[in-house]
Amino acid sequence: QVQLVQSGGGLVQPGGSMRLSCAASTSTLEDNAIHWFRQAPGKEREGLSCIITTEDTSYYADSVKGRFTISEDNAKNTVYLQMNSLKPEDTAIYYCAADPLCSPSVLKDEEYEYDYWGQGTQVTVSS
Numbered sequence: 001q002v003q004l005v006q007s008g009g010g011l012v013q014p015g016g017s018m019r020l021s022c023a024a025s026t027s028t029l030e031d032n033a034i035h036w037f038r039q040a041p042g043k044e045r046e047g048l049s050c051i052i053t054t055e056d057t058s059y060y061a062d063s064v065k066g067r068f069t070i071s072e073d074n075a076k077n078t079v080y081l082q083m084n085s086l087k088p089e090d091t092a093i094y095y096c097a098a099d100p101l102c103s104p105s106v107l108k109d110e111e112y113e114y115d116y117w118g119q120g121t122q123v124t125v126s127s
Helices: 026-031 104-108
Strands: 005-007 010-012 018-023 033-039 046-052 057-060 068-073 078-083 092-099 121-125
Touching: 005 092, 018 033, 018 092, 018 121, 033 068, 046 068, 046 078, 046 092, 046 104, 057 068, 057 104, 078 092
Parallel strands: 010 121
Antiparallel strands: 005 018, 018 078, 033 046, 033 092, 046 057, 068 078, 092 121
């Protein structure tokens, strides 16, 4: 059974930074790419980034390119999303997901059906 456990999130001031974590099993990371996406009230779901951990290949949405960084720690079976220069419009519930596919087109697909999701975590950017 695939299980994704998220940690991190909370309140941060504009311009601040935050790191989200997504822990998974070794087999999950071997068989799937890990995605980060977010859902804000009244907005479409937005794919942010994904990483193919076995190839160290990653992609980013234009809206976060240069501000967010996806990375992995193989020893901890954890994928991170480092978020810098946060803006109030980054406020949303953030999810990690596991899926065999990772590509720019998947990130852009607002209705893409990821195979597995984490529990989600609220990120609020406000002064």
